[in-house]
Amino acid sequence: MTSQLLMIEDDGRLASMVVEYLGQSGFKVTHAADGESGLEQLQVLLPELVILDLMMPGMDGLEVCRRIRSMPGDMARVPVIMLTAKGDPMDRIIGLEIGADDYLPKPFEPRELLARVRAVMRRRGDNGAAGAVRESQPLRFGSLEIDRDARTVQVNGQACELTSYQFDLLVALAERSGRVLTRDQIMEAVRGRELEAFDRSIDVHIGRIRNAIEADSKDPKRILTVRGVGYVFAKQQD
Incomplete structure (x- = not known):
């Protein structure tokens, strides 16, 4: 089954490149150009992972991440990879503190983003799937x-x-x-x-x-x- 991802990014050229590259690797990526539309798409698509740009006009990535983590149920636990400015450790630290799972500084190679996406998806694994057979005691x-x-x-x-x-x-x-x-x-x-x-x-x-x-x-x-x-x-x- 193709994994549904959501990319919230105001840079259209970058988003198109990511959508195409990850699409060739077996992912279905939906692009939202700003934070408000990204949050709306999140509730409709229920993606397995969100790629979130930090610096966006209007609602920035930090606020989007905060709102995601305050959503009800499984939506609050969707993995988030945050795209941050190169060489700015404070952005990275703040992003992690409010709930981002991983970060990737810009500019980046598409294959590095793919590796991060696969790593986060692998960490999440199949344990959260509905109907999964219990394999271990709490x-x-x-x-x-x-x-x-x-x-x-x-x-x-x-x-x-x-x-x-x-x-x-x-x-x-x-x-x-x-x-x-x-x-x-x-x-x-x-x-x-x-x-x-x-x-x-x-x-x-x-x-x-x-x-x-x-x-x-x-x-x-x-x-x-x-x-x-x-x-x-x-x-x-x-």
Whole structure:
């Protein structure tokens, strides 16, 4: 089945190039030229992934991403790849903090965008598909429950909102609870053998996960920082 993608981008020439290139690779890409029409298309198409430009007239990419993450149900969890200005780390960090799954600085090679799209789609996998057969038991750590098949996280019975990448990152840590992991080991555990471009955003994603699952994200009890090394998921039951 062809995967439906949505590209929200005001640069028509760039959008046409992406639509054609990804189309040749088996994706159906619908283009929206601004944030308002992009949000409308999102609710009609229910795409499997959104490619979102940061700098657009009117409603910019950050606001579009915020609105996507505040939508009801599955729409709020659609993976988002944000296209950012080259060499501007603040745009990248802000985008990740409000819920983007990945970023790609402009200008970029189409094949690099294709690799990012495939990586995000692979991380999401088929576990979220309706009717999927349960293959694993939920991970439980006191009040925290991680359902790897339904791809949901709850604390005290309350749902936690995470992006697809953040969910996979949490699972990678929880499955290795009590073991200190370096950032490289975390990335390899999440992305598997086919590593994409080096991602320096692990710390930002960890911060987002802590905001979702910790009682006090500034004094975390579940995901602990091991200075100079990486992170460890604590085994304790609360």
